[in-house]
Amino acid sequence: MEFDFSHSDLSATPEKQVFKRIGLFGSTGSIGKQTLDVIRANPDKFAASILTAHSNHELLISQALEFNPRVVVITDPTHYQTIKQVLDPKGIIVMAGEESLEEAASMDIYDMMMAAIVGFAGLKPTLKAISSGKDIGLANKETLVVAGDVVMALAAEKKISIIPVDSEHSAIFQCLVGENHNPVEKIILTASGGPFLGRKPNFLVNVKREHALQHPNWTMGVKISIDSSTLMNKGLEMIEAKWLFDLEPAQIEVVIHPQSIIHSMVQFKDNSIKAQMGLPDMKLPIQYAMAYPNRIGNDFPRFNFLKSATLTFDPPDIKTFRNLALAMAAMNKGGNLPCVMNAANEIAVYGFMKNRLGFLDMTEVIEKTMDKIAFIQNPTLTEYYESDADAREYSASLINL
Ligand code: NDP
Ligand code: MG
Numbered sequence: 001m002e003f004d005f006s007h008s009d010l011s012a013t014p015e016k017q018v019f020k021r022i023g024l025f026g027s028t029g030s031i032g033k034q035t036l037d038v039i040r041a042n043p044d045k046f047a048a049s050i051l052t053a054h055s056n057h058e059l060l061i062s063q064a065l066e067f068n069p070r071v072v073v074i075t076d077p078t079h080y081q082t083i084k085q086v087l088d089p090k091g092i093i094v095m096a097g098e099e100s101l102e103e104a105a106s107m108d109i110y111d112m113m114m115a116a117i118v119g120f121a122g123l124k125p126t127l128k129a130i131s132s133g134k135d136i137g138l139a140n141k142e143t144l145v146v147a148g149d150v151v152m153a154l155a156a157e158k159k160i161s162i163i164p165v166d167s168e169h170s171a172i173f174q175c176l177v178g179e180n181h182n183p184v185e186k187i188i189l190t191a192s193g194g195p196f197l198g199r200k201p202n203f204l205v206n207v208k209r210e211h212a213l214q215h216p217n218w219t220m221g222v223k224i225s226i227d228s229s230t231l232m233n234k235g236l237e238m239i240e241a242k243w244l245f246d247l248e249p250a251q252i253e254v255v256i257h258p259q260s261i262i263h264s265m266v267q268f269k270d271n272s273i274k275a276q277m278g279l280p281d282m283k284l285p286i287q288y289a290m291a292y293p294n295r296i297g298n299d300f301p302r303f304n305f306l307k308s309a310t311l312t313f314d315p316p317d318i319k320t321f322r323n324l325a326l327a328m329a330a331m332n333k334g335g336n337l338p339c340v341m342n343a344a345n346e347i348a349v350y351g352f353m354k355n356r357l358g359f360l361d362m363t364e365v366i367e368k369t370m371d372k373i374a375f376i377q378n379p380t381l382t383e384y385y386e387s388d389a390d391a392r393e394y395s396a397s398l399i400n401l
Pocket of ligand 2: 167168237
């Protein structure tokens with residue numbers, strides 16, 4: 001099929017770096033902190049105009065004191081007064097509550113949103129930023145899993161760019177830059193396989209959260225670490241790729257590549273394959289998204305082919321890691337099913353972290369919820385929100401949350 005990249009200009013040529021004000025949503029998380037590392041290293045290129053957190057008020061305050069944003073938002077209002085007392089005298093506007101995220105996202109005080117909130121909670125502020133004409137650096141993959149059609153249509157209508165931050169999607173994006181509308185045969189998403197690569201159900205049944213949080217190659221937030229251990233992360237990424245690059249499900253392949261050096265690949269119609277490579281470090285895709293279409297220098301450790309171990313590739317074991325099979329089914333069927341699956345997964349991960357259910361039980365909760373919630377082929381945004389709420393309620397009832 002032919003690609004329509006109307007949502008982001010992949011033929012853009014490097015230009016003089018324009019100073020960008022970043023609205024950093026989710027500044028206290030793993031991606032948020034690394035985004036601030038990039039801003040700190042490039043004060044002539046970037047500034048943080050908005051910082052947001054859910055409840056980590058201490059880190060939010062110290063980030064605000066260092067980066068001097070125009071606005072901070074804390075969605076859990078418990079510590080609002082404490083934050084206000086410290087930041088008000090500095091002339092920083094402090095807002096609290098979930099709706100404040102959308103209010104901040106609509107303000108004309110930033111150029112690009114770094115969407116680094118985790119889970120469904122990232123969807124509404126991202127939609128608000130798009131409708132306010134802001135470009136998006138997209139880390140929050142759940143936004144596209146839940147309502148990819150709505151998000152991409154709005155992005156096209158508003159003529160804004162969505163630049164992926166997820167390392168695989170950044171890799172694909174980088175492979176496509178300069179290709180204009182050259183036809184793509186397929187993309188190959190690489191997956192490390194997570195901490196339980198090669199394990200079978202008799203091992204997984206006893207896995208505890210401490211084991212699941214130990215990712216071999218990346219240090220990430222809790223939710224994505226669990227998703228990586230179940231391979232749900234790769235399923236979410238297949239759906240994310242479908243929307244970002246306007247692909248048919250059959251054009252998306254997953255290959256296990258435990259070394260995480262090839263971040264993903266594109267195979268073109270002429271059988272040429274382009275890969276984007278490097279040591280695993282999220283600061284690179286973060287920096288790339290923020291500086292696009294330029295590349296800026298950095299002192300990150302360099303990959304050395306001569307010192308590296310062998311690069312290996314295997315098929316994913318979707319019989320053992322059934323979350324990936326469920327995500328493939330959701331992607332193939334479409335409609336509200338990926339949204340339902342995502343909500344059930346968020347609840348299952350939460351339950352697993354609270355020791356309410358075992359590692360393999362997460363799959364059961366997701367599968368039962370996908371079977372239970374009414375299927376809608378072409379949902380409206382409101383129907384996506386309703387599907388999310390229904391799926392959360394049902395899956396929570398399965399584990400007595
Ligand atoms: P973290 O859990 O480390 O951080 C999440 C951020 O979102 C924190 O700032 C947190 O605030 C905030 N947050 C949490 N819940 C809410 C809520 N209900 N409302 C508003 N804000 C909230 O996550 P990561 O940084 O690991 O991941 C962020 C996103 O990026 C995810 O969608 C993930 O899939 C994606 N991603 C992450 C990668 C990584 O390497 N970490 C790689 C690729 C994609 P507080 O600290 O106060 O709780
Ligand atoms: Mg990824």
